[in-house]
Amino acid sequence: MNLPELHKKLITAARATTPDERVPYAFEKRITTLIKARGATQTVTSWVQGLWRAALPCVAIAIVCIAWAFFTPDASSASTSDDLSQNFDSTLLASVDSSDPNP
């Protein structure tokens, strides 16, 4: 079979076929409806995506805090006067401390 001639004939056949330009009824309405509907879902999606993205750093920070609390030297071994948490606690509760000599 003459393949180059077959190629030529088939390409000519394809060139003779002009594709149909027909558009389905109310196609443009469908597109604008889709765009509007997508706008609403995109707001929700972006919030969900944002929250998911924030979840990972939050977990990372929590792990770092736990590790820091776990691996720092025992606070009880230090002198009580140097204990920051104790000082903070007594400052915060100073006004309601029942042992206050000046009520």
Next chain:
Amino acid sequence: MERSEAEIITAVLAGDAASFELLVQKYSPRVFATARRYARRESEIEDIAQEVWLKAFDKLKSFRGEAPFEHWLMRMAVRTCYDFLRGHQRNRESSFSELSEPEDDWLERFAVAPESVSDRADAAKLLIGRVLEKLSPEARLVITLLEIEDRSVKEIAELTGWSAPLVKVRAFRARSEMKKILARMAKEKYL
């Protein structure tokens, strides 16, 4: 008074999504014609056209107005069709044994006397459709743009986003791929 295309695009970018309808109305025939070159089923054609328009809406900010809107849109349409071809390669491995009677008849008449068969026959059109379906996505795109739509290498490079040398390489490979498919068809029918 009819609004200009630039005014419509500015309105869409300002948030007036309804104005986009005017662009869809005006250019959908061309988008559908392009999609029909690469897909056969009407549902697939509609999906391609829909995707082209949704992409166009999303990327409208990147349209600078240096080239006509139609060119920009057609680039998007061709690239969407290419993505579609890459995702739907189901018919590539099928054989030529299930040709219809008119196609068989056309091929037989061609084998006997190539000059006597008409290249305008419906059978020839069906046959080229089958051959194109068996090409790889790159080859089909290049053959369609270069040989069927008669576009230049430069135009194809602009439409596809490929470099001009890459278009030439792919055109060479596409022609040899098509030659192999035609040879396979001839072998399956006459051996």
